[in-house]
Amino acid sequence: MSLVGYTLAIFVIVAALATAMFRDVLSAIIVFGAYSLGMAILYTLLLAPDVAMTEAAIGAGVTTILLLLTIAKTTRPTTDRLFESIDVPALFVVGAFVVVLGTQVLPEMYAVGDSEAPVWSNPEVTQAYLEQTYEDTGVQNAVTAVLAAYRGFDTFGEAVVVFAAGIATLLVLKREVFA
Amino acid sequence: MIPLDINELFLVGAAIFVVLAIAMFYRAVAGPTTQDRLLAVNVLGTNTVVILALLAAGLDQPWFLDVALIYALLNFLMAIAISKFTVERGGVL
Numbered sequence: 457m458s459l460v461g462y463t464l465a466i467f468v469i470v471a472a473l474a475t476a477m478f479r480d481v482l483s484a485i486i487v488f489g490a491y492s493l494g495m496a497i498l499y500t501l502l503l504a505p506d507v508a509m510t511e512a513a514i515g516a517g518v519t520t521i522l523l524l525l526t527i528a529k530t531t532r533p534t535t536d537r538l539f540e541s542i543d544v545p546a547l548f549v550v551g552a553f554v555v556v557l558g559t560q561v562l563p564e565m566y567a568v569g570d571s572e573a574p575v576w577s578n579p580e581v582t583q584a585y586l587e588q589t590y591e592d593t594g595v596q597n598a599v600t601a602v603l604a605a606y607r608g609f610d611t612f613g614e615a616v617v618v619f620a621a622g623i624a625t626l627l628v629l630k631r632e633v634f635a
Numbered sequence: 636m637i638p639l640d641i642n643e644l645f646l647v648g649a650a651i652f653v654v655l656a657i658a659m660f661y662r663a664v665a666g667p668t669t670q671d672r673l674l675a676v677n678v679l680g681t682n683t684v685v686i687l688a689l690l691a692a693g694l695d696q697p698w699f700l701d702v703a704l705i706y707a708l709l710n711f712l713m714a715i716a717i718s719k720f721t722v723e724r725g726g727v728l
Contacts, residue, residue, distance in 0.1 A: 463653050474664050486672045493683040508702045516709040524720050
C-alpha cells in the first residue's frame with residue numbers, strides 16, 4: 457500500500473475514534489460521514505470498486521438519513537463537554553483484544569496480491585469457476601454467480617435475517633406495516 | 636528530482652489532497668458549531684471526488700471514476716438532510 461494508503465488509514469482510524477468519542481450525536485453523525493469518505497477511497501485503492509460504490513451510496517446517502525430520522529424521534533441531550541469521558545475498564549478490554557488480534561491474527565494473513573495466497577496458489581480452482589460458471593448457472597458475471605448461485609443458501613440466509621429483523625422491529629413498535 | 640511521468644504527478648496531487656482532507660477533518664472535529672462541521676464534511680466530500688478522479692488518472696484505472704461519480708451525485712444529500720434537520724428540528728425528508 458502506498459503512502460496515500462497509509463495516510464488514509466490513519467485518517468479513517470482518527471475519524472472512527474472521533475465518531476465514538478463525540479458527546480453530541482449530531483456531530484458524531486457528521487464526522488461519521490467523513491469516515492465513510494475515507495473508507496470509500498481506501499476500498500478503491502485496494503481495488504474493490506464494488507465495495508467502494510456500496511460504501512459511497514450507503515455511507516453518503518442512507519446511513520446519515522436513517523441516523524437523523526432516529527435522533528429526530530428521540531431527545532438530544534444538550535452538553536457542554538465536547539468528548540465523552542473514557543471508560544477505563546472498557547478501554548482495557550478493547551486494548552487487549554486489539555493486541556491479541558495484532559500479534560496473533562495479522563501475521564497469519566496474506567499481503568494484498570501475495571502470490572502464496574490460496575487464490576493464486578490454486579489457479580485451477582479459479583479457472584474452473586471461470587469456465588463452468590456459465591454452464592452451471594447461466595449467469596455471465598462470475599462474481600454474481602458465486603454470490604447468487606453457488607453461495608445461494610448463504611445469501612438466502614442473510615435475506616431471512618433481514619426479514620426477521622424487520623418483523624422484530626414491527627413487533628417492538630406494535631405496528632402492522634412499515635411507514 | 637522531477638517526476639517525469641505524468642501519472643506520478645497525478646498521484647502526488649492525490650497525496651496533497653489527502654493532506655488537505657486531514658486539515659478539513661480538523662475543522663470537522665474542532666469546529667465549534669454544527670454548521671462548521673457540516674461545511675467541513677461537505678468540502679471533504681468534494682475533496683474525495685477529486686482524489687478519486689486523480690487516482691483514476693494516476694493508476695490508469697478508469698472504473699475508479701464510477702465511485703467518484705456516485706459520490707458527486709450523493710454528496711449533497713447529507714448536507715441537505717442535516718440542514719433541514721437543524722432548521723426544522725426534526726423534519727428530515
